[in-house]
Amino acid sequence: MVETLAAPGTVSRGMRLPTPRGPLSADLVALLPAEPGSPVPPAPPDIDPYGDDLQLALHTCYELHYQGFRGVDPEWEWDSELLRLRRQLERRFADALRAEVPGGHDVEAELDRLLAPPVAGGVPAFLRDEGTWEQLREYFVQRSIYHHKEADPVAWVIPRLRGRAKAALVAVEFDEFGGGHGDRIHARLYADLLRAADLDDGYLHYLDIVPAPMLALVDMMSLFGLHRSLRGALVGHFAAVEITSSPASRVLVEALRRFSAPADCVRFYAEHVTADAVHEQVVRRDVLADLLAREPELAESVVFGIQATDLLEDRCTELMLSRWRAGRSALRTEAG
Template sequence: MSRSIIPTSPRLPQPVGPISSAVVDLLTTGVGASLNMAHPDPFDRDRQLAWFMLNGLSYRGWRDVHDDMEWHPLAVEWRRNLEEWFMEHAHDQVWLDGLAVAEAIEGALAPDETPGAAAWLAEHGRRDHLADAIAMRMPYQMIEADPHTFAVPRLDGEVKRAICDVQAGEYGVGHEFSHAELYARAASALGVDESDVLDRLPGVAFATVNFITACGLRRSWRHIVVGQLTLFEMDSVAPNRLMVEACDRIGVADEVRRFFHVHVLADAEHEQMMEDAVVKRLCVDDPDCAADVTFGIAAQRWIDRAIARHAVGAWERGRSALAELPVPAAA
């Protein structure tokens, strides 16, 4: 029988500003006060990290933090305020104008001026760049599939069955490892350690898992997470194929290549499942949900492009996409 190498509860990351410092204080002492979450940058490192730590209470928890802190009134208030802060930014950035789901997917998958990280790595990447890319994925990949599972009881019919089928593949049903375990092995093979990486990630690296968690936990946002997952599955094969090419060109351990190759194989099937259930059925049978589905697609694409701009921009300047040390952020 295989054994997971994913730790049960990681340590809390180092805070990088007043908001994340307040979260650490609350989670370790139970004491806190109301905070102003407003900030003009939706990917502000301090706020995204604080939000990630609060969301982490609903997953693996944090070492030396009591599980009951998940429902501490102030933790719930702060989490809700951060969700609404980010979603306000997302709605400001994403323009739908009555776009149909199929059109939203077509637009999201269309090439644009933002160079994708996978394409850049396939052509130019080095081992350290690949390690950066793996590290940037860590907040979501260490709990891959879990955020979407929150939405399952809030759905029904064909879309519920389709997501359960997708989740079974993500959790490794019938296989030796889950996708999260495959990721952990890939990260380990590249020397990427969770306890170090979480202290060095930019704010944008936390945005995907924070966004999915918020939508998965709110019934009123359930169709947003359906749209987000639809994009995930329909925009996975080509980028992961490029990552396999990058692995082959750079020369890395089999565990790294396997992580990306498994996604090429699995997501080709998942892509069709989500297209049939969401694009062809859900949004036709229930037109009222279409706006949320298209928003989920477009908002995740907005996040993806921000991640690519950050990573590729850093690499082209000869820098790591990660921070060297936690840097205090302005409130």
């Protein structure tokens, strides 16, 4: 994928609609340039909940709540028929997630599991021990659609919390958004990383070549953020990210130093080594503890959010490692 990745120096001026990956996403991409209120296609009854077509269609619906698309009327964001389609896709996706995770109510056990030393064999360890610079660049591309909106879905939960949980989550988000400094917003630091690695830093520039497992992870964040009924799952997801980020980032710093990577590449992960070690304590002691003291019935939802995050991260890991070990790119080609 060297030719695909070698496109530095361009900043997107309004995101274009994505390239379809199946009949539903094709219908949706064809529909959105039309006037809001135009007929919306139904979801196929047998569509794969983890497949490219559903995940891209869902991602396209969600993006209307973020930055939108060039040539698409902003009024589509709240079009009732499009929301009905989105809800069909969300139910298919959420039902599949619930069917694959063990569930339960023991939040402390899930947090303790996340705090255990990471097992060998993950993507950061692979990149540190045997990966190539090109595979590191593919990893940057894969994670770009996540880091371009890293903290944004979590912000939707703020008005759904109260008291100490709200104050503590806002404190963590304040750090994610640069502590009041635009040049230190984590999404901006990731854009700096992309440029330093000779990659395009435009918002969601690489969406078309990021595979379905990573799309599903980002779609899950939006799903949890947009539904008040899933506020516990969103906080569970946030806890999982903050607890596991610091150790993984430390390994990625080691991988980057093996390649004498540019300073801006190292800076992004070095920032997460220190910041997320603090965030993990705040999320556990202040956000989760207070939330569950106020609303103990959300324990099951919190566990679901943690386990669903693990499930989708594992799917991303499996795809990347299996492709790389077979000598293939982990990014999408025309063949999928």
